[in-house]
Amino acid sequence: xxxxxxxxxxxxxxxxxxxxxxxxxxxxxxxxxxxxxxxxxxxxxxxxxxxxxxxxxxxxxxxxxxxxxxxxxxxxxxxxxxxxxxxxxxxxxxxxxxxxxxxxxxxxxxxxxxxxxxxxxxxxxxxxxxxxxxxxxxxxxxxxxxxxxxxxxxxxxxxxxxxxxxxxxxxxxxxxxxxxxxxxxxxxxxxxxxxxxxxxxxxxxxxxxxxxxxxxxxxxxxxxxxxxxxxxxxxxxxxxxxxxxxxx
Amino acid sequence: xxxxxxxxxxxxxxxxxxxxxxxxxxxxxxxxxxxxxxxxxxxxxxxxxxxxxxxxxxxxxxxxxxxxxxxxxxxxxxxxxxxxxxxxxxxxxxxxxxxxxxxxxxxxxxxxxxxxxxxxxxxxxxxxxxxxxxxxxxxxxxxxxxxxxxxxxxxxxxxxxxxxxxxxxxxxxxxxxxxxxxxxxxxxxxxxxxxxxxxxxxxxxxxxxxxxxxxxxxxxxxxxxxxxxxxxxxxxxxxxxxxxxxxxxxxxxxxxxxxxxxxxxxxxxxxxxxxxxxxxxxxxxxxxxxxxxxx
Numbered sequence: 001x002x003x004x005x006x007x008x009x010x011x012x013x014x015x016x017x018x019x020x021x022x023x024x025x026x027x028x029x030x031x032x033x034x035x036x037x038x039x040x041x042x043x044x045x046x047x048x049x050x051x052x053x054x055x056x057x058x059x060x061x062x063x064x065x066x067x068x069x070x071x072x073x074x075x076x077x078x079x080x081x082x083x084x085x086x087x088x089x090x091x092x093x094x095x096x097x098x099x100x101x102x103x104x105x106x107x108x109x110x111x112x113x114x115x116x117x118x119x120x121x122x123x124x125x126x127x128x129x130x131x132x133x134x135x136x137x138x139x140x141x142x143x144x145x146x147x148x149x150x151x152x153x154x155x156x157x158x159x160x161x162x163x164x165x166x167x168x169x170x171x172x173x174x175x176x177x178x179x180x181x182x183x184x185x186x187x188x189x190x191x192x193x194x195x196x197x198x199x200x201x202x203x204x205x206x207x208x209x210x211x212x213x214x215x216x217x218x219x220x221x222x223x224x225x226x227x228x229x230x231x232x233x234x235x236x237x238x239x240x241x242x243x244x245x246x247x248x
Numbered sequence: 249x250x251x252x253x254x255x256x257x258x259x260x261x262x263x264x265x266x267x268x269x270x271x272x273x274x275x276x277x278x279x280x281x282x283x284x285x286x287x288x289x290x291x292x293x294x295x296x297x298x299x300x301x302x303x304x305x306x307x308x309x310x311x312x313x314x315x316x317x318x319x320x321x322x323x324x325x326x327x328x329x330x331x332x333x334x335x336x337x338x339x340x341x342x343x344x345x346x347x348x349x350x351x352x353x354x355x356x357x358x359x360x361x362x363x364x365x366x367x368x369x370x371x372x373x374x375x376x377x378x379x380x381x382x383x384x385x386x387x388x389x390x391x392x393x394x395x396x397x398x399x400x401x402x403x404x405x406x407x408x409x410x411x412x413x414x415x416x417x418x419x420x421x422x423x424x425x426x427x428x429x430x431x432x433x434x435x436x437x438x439x440x441x442x443x444x445x446x447x448x449x450x451x452x453x454x455x456x457x458x459x460x461x462x463x464x465x466x467x468x469x470x471x472x473x474x475x476x477x478x479x480x481x482x483x484x485x486x487x488x489x490x491x492x493x494x495x496x497x498x499x500x501x502x503x504x505x506x507x508x509x510x511x512x513x514x515x516x517x518x519x520x521x522x523x524x525x526x527x528x529x530x531x532x533x534x535x536x537x538x539x540x541x542x543x
Contacts, residue, residue, distance in 0.1 A: 056445055058441055058444065058445065081447045081449060082447075084444065084445055084446065084447035085447045087445070088445070088446075089442075089445035091438065091441070091442060093438055095436075095438045095439060095441065095442035096442075097439070097442075097443075097457055097461075098461060099460050099461050108446075108456070109446040109447065109448065112448065112452055112456060113446065113447045113448055113452070154442075157446070158445075158446070161446060161447065
């Protein structure tokens with residue numbers, strides 16, 4: 001199957017995932033078009049993070065299928081490394097490489113994985129660090145940076161691979177309230193640049209502002225989805241209403 | 249003070265209950281020996297000297313050889329014991345560390361291989377040599393290895409000391425294998441995931457991201473094993489290898505085997521081991537404390 005821009009760039013069809021006997025995803029289907037920003041929200045333990053980790057093959061699945069640019073993620077013959085060059089991921093705990101400086105963290109994957117020329121990579125990495133507003137922090141080690149700064153380095157590190165899709169797994173959940181904003185601003189700019197983004201988030205205001213489409217998951221299924229306005233103002237399902245009632 | 253569960257930690261709720269015996273409370277880490285050595289005061293050798301000096305005076309005051317004769321003999325043999333004897337122990341320890349480290353790193357990486365049979369094999373070899381008496385391993389190696397072998401038509405003799413090195417390398421290899429495995433597994437799995445999602449291959453993740461982070465963690469236990477291994481080099485004297493203990497015995501024989509010589513000669517050997525290993529132990533414990541705080 002060849003992929004064209006009219007088809008979804010990421011497509012989940014009836015995805016099922018269990019850990020032992022515990023079924024965490026019970027048939028989830030999502031389509032994401034190129035340039036779209038998707039927010040997945042829902043109570044903790046509803047399988048949001050598991051879902052997003054399936055998209056770049058960090059988790060395997062027991063049923064259904066996931067396609068990224070027309071390639072099946074869990075096909076046995078898939079080149080996982082090729083997939084991951086196209087799908088960037090940012091984690092809740094940043095997971096920067098502690099023995100490398102901010103600049104080295106950003107440069108490492110393009111140098112070692114894509115085998116690109118060092119001067120090109122360095123100038124791109126410096127631009128990316130500028131883009132996430134961390135000029136002057138190039139030579140700092142992760143241990144010397146605040147949580148919000150580390151998370152922005154992590155975003156730059158992912159972007160350095162020039163991915164087609166970015167996955168954000170509760171990237172502000174571990175941050176202090178005052179640093180949440182600087183990370184969200186960075187993500188919003190990315191979205192405005194036309195990057196396809198799939199976010200798992202608890203930031204409802206942010207979701208409403210940047211998302212093209214909101215998915216609400218509970219107990220392994222998608223209960224309701226829609227554009228932010230209809231979703232937040234006119235939720236239909238009682239579970240969605242209850243959740244939004246607690247949060248907003 | 250080290251907290252030992254069931255010994256000096258306060259009981260929760262103050263109930264007088266007998267805690268289950270926890271063997272890890274007695275050996276919480278691999279540093280028992282080094283910690284003990286590093287905790288000795290610097291003047292320990294002076295006390296040792298005093299004992300060495302005093303012993304023949306008290307014990308054999310009535311026999312023929314005087315304390316001055318005994319030390320005169322030691323004085324004459326000292327350069328020989330130091331240059332031919334102890335430096336050979338140091339040489340053995342270097343070679344053992346080198347071979348043990350190279351083989352141990354390979355074995356440790358085998359223990360975390362994705363290939364099941366290799367993992368099982370590496371685990372078995374590690375456990376086998378970690379838990380066997382060193383002297384038994386030494387004898388097996390000495391008797392089982394050929395004294396010469398032919399390579400490309402050239403006959404190469406294997407000297408006995410090289411067999412001793414090989415025999416000592418085996419338990420060192422096994423312990424370093426465990427250090428490598430433990431250090432790699434101590435890196436959070438999130439580091440693997442972050443690297444995986446950046447399209448690094450498993451080999452790249454291990455060599456470029458995980459192992460560089462492990463290096464600092466592995467350094468103190470590695471030095472700890474070096475000190476232990478150096479202390480074990482006199483075992484080679486049982487194989488007839490001419491290191492300090494063998495030479496001390498020969499020296500005493502040539503001095504007519506006077507019993508007054510025993511304590512000065514062996515005490516001198518003890519002193520040399522202390523002077524050599526003590527700084528290593530101090531440095532190891534300093535690094536251990538340093539890296540425990542800052543990783």
